[in-house]
Amino acid sequence: MVVHREACEVCGLDPVVGSARRPSRIVAQSEAMQTVLRRAAQFALASAPVMILGESGTGKEVVARALHGSGSRRDAPFVAVNVAALPAELLESELLGHARGAFTGAATAKVGLFEAAHGGTLFLDEIAEMPLPLQAKLLRVLQDGEVRRVGETRSFAVDARIVCATHRDLRDLVARGAFREDLYYRLNVLRLRVPSLRERPGDVIPLARRFLAEDGKPGVVFTGRAERALLRHPWPGNVRELANAVKHGVALAGEGPIDVAHLPEELTAEGTTVEVRSRKPVAQLRPLAEVERDYVMHAVEACGGSHVEAARALGIGRNTLWRKLRRYGQ
Numbered sequence: 001m002v003v004h005r006e007a008c009e010v011c012g013l014d015p016v017v018g019s020a021r022r023p024s025r026i027v028a029q030s031e032a033m034q035t036v037l038r039r040a041a042q043f044a045l046a047s048a049p050v051m052i053l054g055e056s057g058t059g060k061e062v063v064a065r066a067l068h069g070s071g072s073r074r075d076a077p078f079v080a081v082n083v084a085a086l087p088a089e090l091l092e093s094e095l096l097g098h099a100r101g102a103f104t105g106a107a108t109a110k111v112g113l114f115e116a117a118h119g120g121t122l123f124l125d126e127i128a129e130m131p132l133p134l135q136a137k138l139l140r141v142l143q144d145g146e147v148r149r150v151g152e153t154r155s156f157a158v159d160a161r162i163v164c165a166t167h168r169d170l171r172d173l174v175a176r177g178a179f180r181e182d183l184y185y186r187l188n189v190l191r192l193r194v195p196s197l198r199e200r201p202g203d204v205i206p207l208a209r210r211f212l213a214e215d216g217k218p219g220v221v222f223t224g225r226a227e228r229a230l231l232r233h234p235w236p237g238n239v240r241e242l243a244n245a246v247k248h249g250v251a252l253a254g255e256g257p258i259d260v261a262h263l264p265e266e267l268t269a270e271g272t273t274v275e276v277r278s279r280k281p282v283a284q285l286r287p288l289a290e291v292e293r294d295y296v297m298h299a300v301e302a303c304g305g306s307h308v309e310a311a312r313a314l315g316i317g318r319n320t321l322w323r324k325l326r327r328y329g330q
């Protein structure tokens with residue numbers, strides 16, 4: 001089946017990757033990550049849904065693509081949808097497609113992402129954010145193996161391998177009634193947990209060098225001090241935070257090697273002893289409000305934009321966080 005999809009109306013990105021048969025760009029030096037990839041390759045041979053768990057920025061989408069790329073579906077599309085990025089009504093018609101005239105603005109019929117992923121993989125990222133009414137519809141599609149476009153009366157069979165990802169505790173959401181238990185059991189058949197970067201320090205330097213090779217000028221390297229700072233940092237934002245730290249270093253270092261001073265402040269401050277810190281000139285001290293703002297923004301980013309999680313991690317109420325963000329103009 002040949003399907004055509006235009007770019008997403010909301011994010012402007014083409015959600016369909018024609019084929020994932022490209023040279024692997026995944027860095028996996030650590031035993032922990034190699035185990036995940038070995039498991040993903042085994043799961044690629046099955047057809048049951050896969051649930052990928054892991055903190056934000058650990059590489060869940062990278063693993064989903066690897067899974068798709070190592071199975072028999074590799075030449076069919078890999079279709080990625082970020083469930084959290086679309087409003088509920090749009091998400092439904094994006095996933096299921098719609099008939100011409102199904103609602104105001106539906107001037108033409110549209111192929112849904114389920115159809116676009118026929119023969120391949122449909123990757124539902126941030127599955128925990130799916131609204132309950134749509135969860136019921138997704139369950140129906142999975143049970144029947146059929147999709148009915150919004151505004152259509154007939155259904156047709158689709159064969160898309162479902163891979164989901166979340167950084168949230170789905171069991172807890174089920175217990176609180178925010179996620180359907182029946183859907184949880186349907187999706188949670190084969191499970192992969194992508195370890196945080198803290199759990200696989202062996203990947204830090206190889207990843208940093210890979211990002212430097214991609215972003216930096218040829219021949220630019222890290223100094224020993226910079227590499228030690230990279231190894232000391234706990235990486236709450238995982239691989240994404242590391243990629244950003246390398247960009248920071250590349251931007252500040254210019255032609256020379258990337259030293260510790262070129263890395264983001266949270267990395268440089270950690271290695272400084274109390275003694276050295278206490279000797280900092282008064283002029284270099286930053287106002288508390290500014291430090292707080294940076295830290296709050298960092299927490300929200302590290303929690304993948306989830307205010308609920310960031311508030312929990314910071315030990316403050318959601319309303320307090322919301323007021324702070326509003327004050328910062330966010």
Ligand SMILES: Nc1ncnc2c1ncn2[C@@H]1O[C@H](COP(=O)(O)OP(=O)(O)OP(=O)(O)O)[C@@H](O)[C@H]1O
Binds near residue numbers: 057058
């Ligand atoms: N092992 C890896 N090798 C190379 N690049 C990686 C690896 N893991 C992650 N990345 C890169 O890090 C970034 C974050 O990865 P990804 O989007 O897969 O994380 P995620 O777990 O899906 O995050 P989120 O929960 O925020 O959606 C991407 O730019 C990705 O290309």
Ligand SMILES: [Mg+2]
Binds near residue numbers: 060061125165
């Ligand atoms: Mg993701």
